[in-house]
Amino acid sequence: MQNENRSSMKIAVCPGSFDPITKGHLDIIRRTAKLFERVIVLVSVNPAKTNFAFTIEERVDFIRRVTTDLDNVEVDSSDGLLADYLRAKGACAIVKGLRAVSDFEYEFQMSLANKVLNPEAETVIMTAAAENMYLGSSIVKQIASFGGDISNFVPECLLQEIQVRLSRK
Ligand code: ADP
Numbered sequence: 001m002q003n004e005n006r007s008s009m010k011i012a013v014c015p016g017s018f019d020p021i022t023k024g025h026l027d028i029i030r031r032t033a034k035l036f037e038r039v040i041v042l043v044s045v046n047p048a049k050t051n052f053a054f055t056i057e058e059r060v061d062f063i064r065r066v067t068t069d070l071d072n073v074e075v076d077s078s079d080g081l082l083a084d085y086l087r088a089k090g091a092c093a094i095v096k097g098l099r100a101v102s103d104f105e106y107e108f109q110m111s112l113a114n115k116v117l118n119p120e121a122e123t124v125i126m127t128a129a130a131e132n133m134y135l136g137s138s139i140v141k142q143i144a145s146f147g148g149d150i151s152n153f154v155p156e157c158l159l160q161e162i163q164v165r166l167s168r169k
Helices: 023-035 056-066 082-089 104-117 137-145 156-167
Strands: 011-016 038-044 073-078 093-098 122-127
Touching: 011 023, 011 082, 023 038, 023 093, 023 122, 038 056, 038 082, 056 073, 056 156, 082 104, 093 104, 104 122, 137 156
Parallel strands: 011 038, 011 093, 038 073, 093 122
Antiparallel strands: none
16 A cells, blocks of 8 residues: 655544444544644444444544544544554554553553554554543443433534434334
8 A cells, every 4th residue: 555645744543443432532532633733533343343333434424523623633434454554644653542441451462463563653542531431332322222311421413313323223
């Protein structure tokens, strides 16, 4: 793949399933946008996960709608290797959010594997905000499926749509 970044711009990629995007994800995206010149939020396929509630197109659309105020953030999707995607875009960093202790083992392993696959790229681990420490897409899906209130967990402009969709399941 050709490197698309012809300038020396510092580009970060925030990868994830985002099924659906939560306030925890959005916090990491916003903070990344302050640190890097360009940020690509990448909806990627995690082979360890199945039974997605939303299609890739829906997840991309949700993220676009909640990041419209961030000029240096764009959204894309990929079903390939993250290390190759970074190389193709000329991105220098993968930014991941770290919650409690549960994410550590997995993120550490991914970071080491990605370093081997793409030594040019760094994985930057950002600590989750205290209020988002236990928040994840799975818990949002569970609560919503029982008709529970998810307004503390997902961006307000998506609340109605996500709630209706998930409670129908
Ligand atoms: P994945 O399938 O890669 O685990 P997720 O959509 O669950 O995708 O998460 C994407 C990224 O966002 C991961 O780095 C994850 O640790 C981070 N993340 C998820 N929830 C939160 C949260 N509440 N606060 C901060 N980071 C989070």
